[in-house]
Amino acid sequence: MKNVNAIIFDLGGVILNIDYNLTRKAFEKSGVIDFHEMYSQAAADDLFENLERGTVVEEDFYKEFNKRIQSALDKNEIRSNWNAMLLTFREKSLEFLDSIKSKYKLYLLSNTNHIHLNAFDKIYNVTPRNKPFEKFFDKVYYSCEMGLRKPNADIYEFVLNENKLEAGKTLFIDDSVQNTEAAQAVGLQTILLKRGMYIEDLGL
Numbered sequence: 001m002k003n004v005n006a007i008i009f010d011l012g013g014v015i016l017n018i019d020y021n022l023t024r025k026a027f028e029k030s031g032v033i034d035f036h037e038m039y040s041q042a043a044a045d046d047l048f049e050n051l052e053r054g055t056v057v058e059e060d061f062y063k064e065f066n067k068r069i070q071s072a073l074d075k076n077e078i079r080s081n082w083n084a085m086l087l088t089f090r091e092k093s094l095e096f097l098d099s100i101k102s103k104y105k106l107y108l109l110s111n112t113n114h115i116h117l118n119a120f121d122k123i124y125n126v127t128p129r130n131k132p133f134e135k136f137f138d139k140v141y142y143s144c145e146m147g148l149r150k151p152n153a154d155i156y157e158f159v160l161n162e163n164k165l166e167a168g169k170t171l172f173i174d175d176s177v178q179n180t181e182a183a184q185a186v187g188l189q190t191i192l193l194k195r196g197m198y199i200e201d202l203g204l
Contacts, residue, residue, distance in 0.1 A: 011110035013175030017087035026081035054144035096200035108140040151182035
């Protein structure tokens with residue numbers, strides 16, 4: 001890691017604790033046995049990709065999901081199952097972001113969707129806060145608001161260009177290898193945050 005002046009962070013698995021298996025198990029309990037083939041940390045089918053790009057609205061997502069699984073789950077059950085993966089914010093990681101803000105430009109780049117946005121906003125505000133989550137960063141980028149999605153190169157290039165960042169002096173931290181490999185391909189320095197690793201221990 002050399003001459004870094006900006007850091008782009010992923011959200012889930014980096015700042016927010018998540019467990020994809022909880023969503024898989026919740027859907028299996030609802031009778032969706034092959035959910036892992038539709039969505040996982042490594043890949044998503046076109047329905048979930050469109051949800052994360054914001055090109056399918058929530059109500060249409062529920063209808064299309066039921067059509068694909070050939071069932072009629074209540075939308076509240078689908079929403080609850082889908083949100084099951086979202087756990088708690090890493091409080092020490094949030095404190096760490098504040099401690100390095102004077103050293104680096106900080107950005108958030110997350111593959112997410114409007115259902116999860118609403119859910120993790122509520123999770124964040126369960127604890128009394130002195131500022132909104134977005135204020136930890138110079139700017140936040142959510143895939144569902146951009147119409148773009150990791151690991152496609154255009155999403156990284158968009159963030160770099162909009163903020164006039166030099167790729168070689170920008171660090172990208174993510175917990176998914178396909179995303180860090182794609183970031184490397186556009187010239188970013190990267191750290192793959194593996195299970196049990198925390199940003200506050202990286203020596204930034």
